[in-house]
Amino acid sequence: MQLPTQLFINGAWRDAASGRRAILVNPATEEAFAEVAAADNADVNAAVESAHQAWESGWRDLAPGKRTEILFNVARVLWENLERIAQLETLHIGKPIGDARDEAGLGARVFEYYAGAITKFCGQTIPVSRGGFDFTLREPMGVVACIVPWNFPFPIACWKAAPALAAGNCVVLKPASLSPLTALALGELAHAAGLPPGVLQVLPGSGSAIGDALVTHPLVRKISFTGSTEIGRRIMELASRDLKRISLELGGKSPNIVFADADWQRAAETSPMSVFANTGQDCCARSRIFMERSIYEPFVSKFVESTRKLLVGDPTQPETQLGPMVSAGQRATVEEFLADARKQGSKFACGGGRPGNKGYYLDATVLLDVGKEDRCWREEIFGPVVAITPFDDEAQMIREVNASPYGLSASLWTNDLRRAFRVSRAVQSGVLSVNSHSSVHVEAPFGGFKTSGIGRDLGMAAMEGYTELKNVYIAE
Ligand code: NAD
Ligand code: MN
Numbered sequence: 001m002q003l004p005t006q007l008f009i010n011g012a013w014r015d016a017a018s019g020r021r022a023i024l025v026n027p028a029t030e031e032a033f034a035e036v037a038a039a040d041n042a043d044v045n046a047a048v049e050s051a052h053q054a055w056e057s058g059w060r061d062l063a064p065g066k067r068t069e070i071l072f073n074v075a076r077v078l079w080e081n082l083e084r085i086a087q088l089e090t091l092h093i094g095k096p097i098g099d100a101r102d103e104a105g106l107g108a109r110v111f112e113y114y115a116g117a118i119t120k121f122c123g124q125t126i127p128v129s130r131g132g133f134d135f136t137l138r139e140p141m142g143v144v145a146c147i148v149p150w151n152f153p154f155p156i157a158c159w160k161a162a163p164a165l166a167a168g169n170c171v172v173l174k175p176a177s178l179s180p181l182t183a184l185a186l187g188e189l190a191h192a193a194g195l196p197p198g199v200l201q202v203l204p205g206s207g208s209a210i211g212d213a214l215v216t217h218p219l220v221r222k223i224s225f226t227g228s229t230e231i232g233r234r235i236m237e238l239a240s241r242d243l244k245r246i247s248l249e250l251g252g253k254s255p256n257i258v259f260a261d262a263d264w265q266r267a268a269e270t271s272p273m274s275v276f277a278n279t280g281q282d283c284c285a286r287s288r289i290f291m292e293r294s295i296y297e298p299f300v301s302k303f304v305e306s307t308r309k310l311l312v313g314d315p316t317q318p319e320t321q322l323g324p325m326v327s328a329g330q331r332a333t334v335e336e337f338l339a340d341a342r343k344q345g346s347k348f349a350c351g352g353g354r355p356g357n358k359g360y361y362l363d364a365t366v367l368l369d370v371g372k373e374d375r376c377w378r379e380e381i382f383g384p385v386v387a388i389t390p391f392d393d394e395a396q397m398i399r400e401v402n403a404s405p406y407g408l409s410a411s412l413w414t415n416d417l418r419r420a421f422r423v424s425r426a427v428q429s430g431v432l433s434v435n436s437h438s439s440v441h442v443e444a445p446f447g448g449f450k451t452s453g454i455g456r457d458l459g460m461a462a463m464e465g466y467t468e469l470k471n472v473y474i475a476e
Contacts, residue, residue: 001087004184005036007043007204010050011197017042022177022206027094027324028315028359036180039205041213044172047201051143051170052219054198060140060168064118070194071115071166077193078108078158081185088181089154094323094359095278096315100154106442107158107186113442114166114463121167121463126471133474138467140168141221141245145214147207147235148183149227150176150326151281151382157183159442159457160224161190161200167466169222172201174214176227178326180204207231215239222246222466226283229380229406229451236454247455247465249283249447251380252408255401256286257423260295262413262435268302272310272386274411274437276364279325280334280384283452284409284431284439287381289388290397296390300368303388304349307364312355324359325383331360334383337376338365341385346370351384372400380406394423402428407449409439430456 005021006013014037021035039047059067078085085107086100095103123136146160153175161171175183180202187202203210211231215223215238222245225235232248239246256274258267274286291299315323325331331354338352351365362384370377370387377387391397401410410429414420420434430448431439440446445461447453455465 001084003034003088004181004188005034007037007039007047008184008187008202009043009047010054010201011191016040016205017046022204024092024178024180025327026091027326030359033091036204038177039203039210041210043203043205044210044213044217047172047203048143048214048217048219050198051172051201054196055140055142055170058196059170059199062168067166067168068115068118071111071118071162073193074190074195075108075111075115077189078104078111078186081189082108085154085182085185088185090315090323092179092181093150093153093326094315096320096323098318098320099278103152103155106155109442110155110158110458111162114162117163117460117463118166121460128473132476135472137470137472138167138464139470141466141468142169143172143220144169144222144224144466145172145174145220147174147211147214147223147225147227148176150179151278151283153179154182154186156226157186159462160226161186163462164224164466165195165199167463169466170199172203172214172220174203174205174207174210177204177206211235212238215244216241218242220244224455224465225249226457232453245465247447247457248453249457250408250451250453251406252283252285252448252452253288253378253380253404253406254284254286254409254411254429255288255290255427256411256437257290257397257401257413257427258292258295258299259414259416259419260292261415261419263415264295264299264413265302267413268299269306270437271303271411272307272364273321275386276307276310276322276384279322279362280364281326281330281382285382286409286411286437287386288377289386290391290401291388293390293392300349300366300388304366307350307366310364312361312364322364322384324361326360328360330383331362334362334381334385337379337381337383337385340375341367341370344371344374346374346376346387349388378404394419398423398426402426405451408447408452411437
């Protein structure tokens with residue numbers, strides 16, 4: 001398979017101006033397999049300038065029908081190349097191929113959704129009191145920087161780029177250093193599908209090297225970021241200087257709340273993948289389970305039994321459910337959390353070690369008796385680790401849920417309709433599902449409360465976030 005290994009600027013491949021390259025390592029085999037150009041500040045300037053030029057010279061003013069046609073064509077080309085995209089995703093981050101195929105399809109569906117949205121995205125006419133005619137316009141901003149993480153590289157790149165482009169902006173997409181391949185493929189395929197040169201640039205490179213230059217570039221009008229709360233804060237600070245628009249999708253410590261009246265067996269069977277999928281490297285991972293005490297013990301034993309059945313192994317095999325972690329460094333970070341859990345006297349119901357001796361694998365780990373002040377209870381671990389705790393009182397449990405500074409996602413299991421409404425309202429979380437673990441729907445807003453972020457991806461909310469709202473008044 002041919003790998004995309006250069007920067008993609010103005011519709012063409014090129015090396016980094018500095019000539020610098022970064023090595024990619026396959027996390028399942030620990031083997032270096034490619035070198036990819038690593039952008040520098042000079043490349044940031046070139047990418048932003050060509051995006052700005054493409055915006056001013058056509059994309060901004062393209063007829064909505066034409067933009068719709070192009071983005072539908074991008075979706076079609078993504079579907080046609082689904083297998084290649086999935087293989088690249090598995091290669092650079094060790095994502096199980098079945099998941100990688102699903103996520104490649106999700107990216108294509110996002111382009112379809114926003115291609116269709118272009119002609120349904122309208123302003124208002126407003127009966128202002130002084131008479132005359134008043135209406136609103138949703139106008140594109142210009143150049144949007146989309147900065148994405150390594151855990152869901154392709155779908156997140158798509159769900160930022162597609163609405164930004166649909167709204168009439170041009171994009172500079174920066175993938176994480178560990179996962180440049182599928183973003184580069186997106187740039188190439190989108191242009192092959194008819195996107196004019198410069199409308200979408202892809203700049204692989206390290207965030208610490210080019211992040212500041214990209215965020216503070218005067219022609220970048222909006223930064224759409226998904227990643228850690230720490231970097232999100234830094235971007236918000238830098239963006240404040242020029243009042244740049246931001247949307248930030250950040251970390252989480254999401255609860256999974258199970259009441260005794262629920263179908264708790266089904267909850268116990270499905271909950272392991274709500275935290276261990278993607279080897280726990282998921283902002284929505286339900287990493288804190290709150291169990292009503294009367295079913296705590298049977299739930300824990302069923303949960304552990306289901307966890308032990310998960311198929312860990314070679315991510316290129318379609319039956320594999322859990323692959324390796326993305327890097328040695330990410331695994332080491334998670335192992336520090338496990339060392340802290342040992343020190344604090346938490347009980348390991350299963351896991352805690354490494355399966356095999358090749359690849360950055362880590363066991364799916366279930367912790368019990370985790371103190372409410374311990375790191376494993378309070379901080380985002382971003383690995384295959386869950387803490388389960390019993391509760392007695394609904395109101396007190398909700399206070400503990402909401403004590404987290406995060407508020408991204410939540411699951412709630414109950415068959416009591418009134419409780420489902422009451423608890424759904426009480427939990428401070430951008431996304432919540434009842435008797436299910438799904439967090440992401442192409443058509444619905446996705447994002448966080450509190451330190452989990454600002455702004456929303458997906459749905460029509462994302463499209464609004466890539467526009468300025470203009471009001472026009474015409475006197476009689
Ligand atoms: P990260 O913050 O380290 O990196 C994210 C991106 O930011 C990467 O492209 C990185 O290169 C870039 N970056 C790094 N330093 C930068 C800087 N100074 N300026 C600009 N960009 C910079 O996050 P990660 O380790 O790649 O991903 C894991 C984190 O992402 C977790 O905290 C996870 O919860 C979060 N996440 C959130 C969501 C969500 O939708 N809320 C989705 C996925 C991941
Ligand atoms: Mn990181």
